[in-house]
Amino acid sequence: MTVMRLPLGASTRSSLRAGWGLWALAVLTTAGAAIALPAFRTPTSMTSLMASLAPLLLVATGQAVVVLLGGIDLSVGAVLGLATVLVATTESVPVAVALALLAGLAAGAANGLGVLAGVNPLIMTFAAGGIVQGIALLRLSAPGGAVPGAVIDAVTWQAGTVPVAFMAAVGVLALVWFATTQARWGRLLQAAGFASDNARRLGLPVGRVTLLAYSAAGLLAAFAGLAVIARTYSGDALSGTPFVLDSVTAVLVAGIALTGGRGSVLAVLPAAVLLGVVDQVIRLTGTNTNYQFVLKGLILIAAMWLYQAARRRERP
Amino acid sequence: MTTAGLPARRHRLDPHLAVSYALAAVCLVLLGTTTSRGFDPDRILGLLGNQAALGIVALGQTLVLLVRGLDLSVGSVISLSTVVTAAVMDGNPDRIAVAVAATVALGAVVGLANGLLVAYAGIAPLLVTLAVGTIVQGATYVYTNGQPRGGIAGGFRGLADDRIAGTPLPWSLLLWLGVWGIVALTLYRTVAGRRYYAVGANPRAAWLSGVPTTRHSVVAYIASGVLASVAGLHLAAYTGSPSLTVGTSYTLMSIAAAVIGGVALTGGGGGPTGTFAGVLVLVFLGTVLETMDVPAAVQLIVQGGVVIVMMLVNRRLDPARRSRA
Amino acid sequence: MDTVLLECRGLTKAFGATRAIGDVSFTARAGRVLALVGENGAGKSTLMNMIAGSVAPDRGEVAVGGEPLRGGPAAHAAAGIAMVHQELSLFPNLTVAENVLLGREPRGWLGIDDGRLVRRVGALLDDLELDIAPSAPVSRLSPGQRQLVEIAKAVAVAPRVLILDEPTSSLENPQVDLLYRITRRLTDGGAAVVLVSHRLDELFRFCDDVVVLRGGVKVAESRMSDVTRDGLISAMVGRDVTQLYPPRGRGDGTPVAGLRGVSGDGLHDVTFTARAGAIAGVAGLEGHGQALVAEILAGARAPRAGTVTIDGNPVRLRSPRAAVGRGIGYVPPERRTEGLLFGLGVDENVTVVAGRAVNGGWLRRPKREAAAVDRVVRRLRLTASSQRQPVSELSGGNQQKTLFGRWMLHPALRVLVLNDPTRGVDVGARAEIYGLLRELADRGVAIVLVSTDMQELLGLADEITVMYDGRVTGVLDGASATEEQVMRLAVGEAA
């Protein structure tokens, strides 16, 4: 049999190489936890870990796309919350799901338009997040609502210990990674992310790329809302709040530069797994939760320090 | 070509300032006309005095934004400050000075940590201050085990509650204006202050020209940490009790105030005068919405909308900034 | 083959109160290279950007093959216009191949077909005789190589009209020859080329026709063969520039600053001396270590081995600040990224170094500052609408003057290190800058002039240190050195 060379792009291949240290760390940490903590390797714990990772992976994937473009999306939490609220307050299943996803898309597109109009992404998405959260609270002021049974059945399905939401999240991540490296859109994303002025002057469709990136982030946040419903069976305008900083953290630990144009969406997977496993270990070892914040902060700084050092070495 | 010189200055009002103060004026008119004691200076001044914490922390944020930074740790520093003030003071008026010194020193230390990590380790400010803020928050929990101790001495509370004898001017407003004065004097009227703008406009170019850029960045973060702790002192005096969470909302509010006032997140543009207007807008608008009994959800929507509109306006005013956005 | 391909009719463009281009019409013909010349700020880039669609004209239109064009850069590109912009437009985070075919990548069953992409760009680069690997990241290329890639990218679309806005500012002579062959091939194939450049020799060599702009209007148009060099210059600047280079000075002062046995980062045992009152030139092909010499002297880079000496004593310059403190000033080559304080005014850009020296203390004295800025502006004939005009709005030449003027306010300047200070600066402004350098030298300042422009070094420097592969291969007397001598040393041959 002849070796078939996949026609993968240089970006794709280099992104496969780039994250190997992180992959190794994630695998080692997971293996270490499984060996040291019997409770960690129980199916309950594994399923729990995967189920909790599903929404984070989805949100962080969208966040990664936006950060690659040199932006940031602080509205993902509010959009996620709105999606859960819409599903929990709409009777017809297809309408509920369509409404949630459309809302995510619309919020993302609005962010994209704002950024294109020149509003700083941090401010644009922060303010848009406020608006979206307000709308969600108007629709459902306290957590609850009634999620259609069919939706719950669909999102909570499990293959053995693996929740469907997790599989879907990993699948979506892989798809988005592939698009960012193998589609023309992805190439443009990297270019515009690195130097948007250049891209504009060259007549590259920066507007379309930007709009698409933010819309994707909004859509994925809404998707993540479904993954949250798989755990909570209910709507909650505030349920996305923790994902804002968590998704940014995952993206940064994945080594995607805040300045845009550098990094790989694929690395979000080991980054999120690493953070999830550390969280789970803290939980299972009964570590005083007060130390949780301190630990998270230190991990972030350490990771950034390492990336910074690596980038410095790269430079001639 | 002649060797004619150039006019020294354009006699033109900075459009960012014009717009942000116009918006503040509109909000003030709204505030005045929608309530019974409308424009009573006693009321307006009191209102501003009560928001001195936001005013002060936003000035620190401005300094950091000017040098292309961002300080997401101010909220945690504010909370920690109320906790430390109460613990050190322990309700004893004799210990006010020690408590203030300890709190400000702590704010300076956190700012120094931010500054060193940004300037020397070269890590993105968003990240450094996010991480340091998380650590500070964790440290506050570890230190108090969730139960803040101590108390605020009655005399100290005058800082927030009392007005300067014979005037309607609250001490807290004076504190805010004083801080504004120092920041404004430094930035607008000193040689060192001018260099902040140079660092923000192009750190590499400023460095090559012999400007001590790292020192300027570090000082900006220290100032932000110190001003956050001063805001914490004001809040401790204001509420009379320590709190683990009181600072949370100040992080993004301080950034919002600065950008509404025309401070560029890309560094080198805007200043304390604009930020002052930004705080006025947020305070007046918030008060109007609250007193008009607008539901919290709608308040969120309105505030988000105002911030976006202001950013769009600022963008229009300054196409040159587009290239650096 | 002489048919009109590109036609501009009544193009007009104003930026606020500045009229950049006023009612300019001209044509470019198939098979010919048109030179577009003018002083800095004459409107060349603006005009070219309108043709490429990246700037919208206030009035007038651009037509290709008789068809008027509408829309932005994409529409103009579709009509066959390609442009190499004055400022480089590559994405350093992507590879050469990815850049060249950005947005037009060949696609296979799995999205972009990287194999074909690399092969196609590889073939193009081979065809253009460019020795650049298609899968190399652009971040690893030298400025000259980047400029060549930029050109390859424009050629890749087989344009009917190719616009080159100062494409040779970073190129070595051999690379310029290459560009010459490339443009000739295009014109032989029936394309029209418009070339903007401040290097007059080049223009006479490359071009068939010439259009001269002054103050945004067309002041002359003719066949290249019908104009003389002096005639062209006076049409451009509106006066005669009789002497580009000032008379040489004494050039034998005492050593002020230098390097002794500096190695590392690609340098090998470099020793170099700058003397008071003299202009010390550093020559070499791009990337052979001259830039490092400049950065080390300026305190922007620490030598790994060896020392920097001042007045004969070894010193450690920890930062540019330390260098500035000892009276060493630096004009970096990349004015946008390393020199200008964008968003700030001319005044702030000029006074950034002076600081307390001008103000006399901690507090600013606006009047004194204004007076100081005024002195600089007059001396440099800097054109701007006010002292506070943002430097981002100045033309490139005036931006360069701003950078230079900064050091005129240093209270005790002893050494001025310049790296390619006249890149993209028009001939009139260049004469002024050269005059200033000589004037500074005559006042006792040691000038270190790193340049890839050999004419400039031969015309100006009192002594020329030539580098090759990080080594000093020879030191020549500026007055007697010939281009050939310098070139031999620069390619590593003994003199």
Next chain:
Amino acid sequence: ACGSSGDESSTTGGDESFVIGFDAYWLGNSWSQQLQAEFEAAAEQYDTIDDVIYTQSDNDVQRQISNVESMMAQGVDAIVLTPISPDAVVPVIRRAEDAGIRVVLAGNPAAEPVYTAMVNVDDHEFGRAGAEWLVEKLGGQGSIFVLNGLAGNPTSEARFAGAKEVFDQNPGIEIVATANADWDQAAARTTVDSLLAAHPDVDGVWSQGGSMTMGAIEAFEAAGHQLVPMTGEDSNALLKKWTELIAAGDAGFDSIGVSKPTWLTAQALDVAMEALAGEEVEQDQIIEPSLITADNLEEYVRPDLPDSFWSNTRMTDDQIMRLFEG
């Protein structure tokens, strides 16, 4: 009104011993801290408890679900928790119960009765009780401020819904402003400062308690405004202040401390231990909120303890001191 004591259950439990999980829904204010402290204090009394596994949910529903699942993975026998969202916890409680783990809720309900037991104060009732007192105090006539907890928080929404019912039945009462002050003293202080400037003729304040009532009192005092009747909770700060005001002969102020006792968790543990011992337990144990009024104020106020103490406790003085010494 103490529930079953530890000694009884330890004897009935035989020689069996148990692992108990406790999830703190939040540890961000003194009330939530004391909620956990009461549990710890109660757990010390049981020698049949082998181990307690503590987790913290940081007011994040999804974290709470993960925490409960991690307890399941560690094989706990019973779990005591305060649901952050009544709906969201149902599936995980159901799974725990299916796995034979007894789940007892303390302080917040779940939307479906899938748990072993719940010990709670009816927050709807909590809201009503304060509102009824206030309406009566104002003679059914007057304008009031409403101070709610966190926007979107179920406890806050339930309490306000209860109060709203009462106000709606009394058309003489006009709510002139409704604000979310997050149960936080500083937030309440700022809010009331500005509300007061707009509505200086306000007659009363309905507050959801927490530390907000103190913030409101301070705002009135700072504005030099005559105090008005305000509802509150059992915050020691408020009780101390109230005592002072009575001593000073303040004419305008009066209050009612509607208490949602922090010992709900202690009680929940007792119930869990009973259930583990095989006893029949009542599923929904709804406790009448204790009402602190001027008449019984003395029994509750603890001038010797810090402001952040919550007076309706089951802890011994020793245990309380430990809480405040950290």
